[in-house]
Amino acid sequence: MKGLLYKEFMQNKIMLFAVGFCCVFISFFLGIMPFLLEDGIEKTEDNPATIMMMITITTLNYFFLLLFQGNFFQTDERKRWAYFIVSSPETAVGQVRSKYFFVLILDMSVLIWTYFFENIANAIQETLTGTTSISAILFFVHLFLSAFDIPFMVRFGTKGGNMMHTVIFVLCIAVGGIYFLFGDLSFFDSLDEVFDKIINFVQGEDISEWTYLGLGLFFWIAMGCYYLSYRLSCKFYLKGVEYYAK
């Protein structure tokens, strides 16, 4: 298991660097640059703009991780390797487990990075944003999405997985577009209220007990889905090998 994890890190060095670079660049570019400019955002305590900026940065960081995720699976898409690992004592379970641990480690790294960066940004912006709660929620959202994403990549290869990404993305855009053309857009009038609610949530104000209960349940469901997805992927691994090009 340790060896397979080490292999993952060695094989995906370049992609890890790319994800890391994107996260660091976006964080510094959006999080600190506007405050260093002369006409940039004003440094005030509890500035809503700062909080929204931190939420955007955190979301983008997880988005980059999700975007590059397919590449971590592509590196092992060789029939020779697949049959070798299945015949070794690790078997397909070890191979799939190492992938799931690898994604989990990267997910945690992004969580730690956003927490670390928030402290740096707060020190520079002279404010206290407290967006760790959003980061934690996004951590579980990413786990939840990966739980659906990874089995497809294992069963149909990364090409099939990417196809699914594209289909979901196009469907979301289409549904969003149609809603924009014909749906009820009255919530745009009360957009300030929506932002206020988000900021209150981040700062821990006006949150009902039901919200806490829902979030707690969601965390458990996300973890359960991730485990179930791991069990499914173990079953699908050898069937997916037929879809590999080499």
Place this chain on the structure above:
Amino acid sequence: MMKGLIYRDFCLIRKNWIPVFCISVGAVIWNILVQLSFEYGNFKKFLLDDPTDTSGAGELSRVIIYYIGLYIVPYFSLLLMDTLSIMRADLPVKWATNRKIFPVTALQWTLSIYSIKLIGLLIAVVLFLINGSIMAHMTGNTFGIYELNNMLLFACLYLLFDWVQIAFMVRVRTEKEMQFAAASPLLVMIPLLVLAYPKCKEYAAKLEVLIPEDIEMEMDVQERVSLTKGLLQSEFGVYRDAVAPYLWLIVLALLALGFYLTYLGIKRREK
């Protein structure tokens, strides 16, 4: 034999055709939905029926969206005429050499490639006609030979780029040379863009005057809308009208020239 060759080319190009076709059809559907929104949806509510808008901004945006929607479809669908991927897929399997064991002549091979190109052009024209006629019916605009000529001008431009690409491609033997051949239309595109830049700037400045930013402009709303329509329709019309009757012939001549060039290149490679 020809049937088999065309089928083979379809198999090679299907990965490029499917997304381009889906995007083109998607663009047609999206245009219809946008026009429906101007009739019954949010665009009507926020742009056309806005009581605070006295400058005709809603009407003007409908005109501009109509023209963008009309010409965005051929912009995508003309990519169906791209046959580079057939030739690119032929390289690794050494089709140019292996062809000699089949009773396939250079003429037949060129004909099959150009059949795909013609089918692509036909699909692009049909999609443009469907999109244009539905949109024009919904907006009350006229749609006819004038708009079709504009689309053919697009096709001429595309065939010009294609012609340059073929000239390079018939000499290609390696993947690196293929990449250079794929980028070769830039040799025509960059000078054309440089030449067109001052004209485009002038055009944009004229359009900017007509799009109202200040609510209290002296010009009447209908007058401004008709002026914008006229500008969008006729700015390049002078050049286009001079060649309009011969546009089909120009498209066919460009296709024939490309065909002859490809045939010559394949023949030369055989020697």
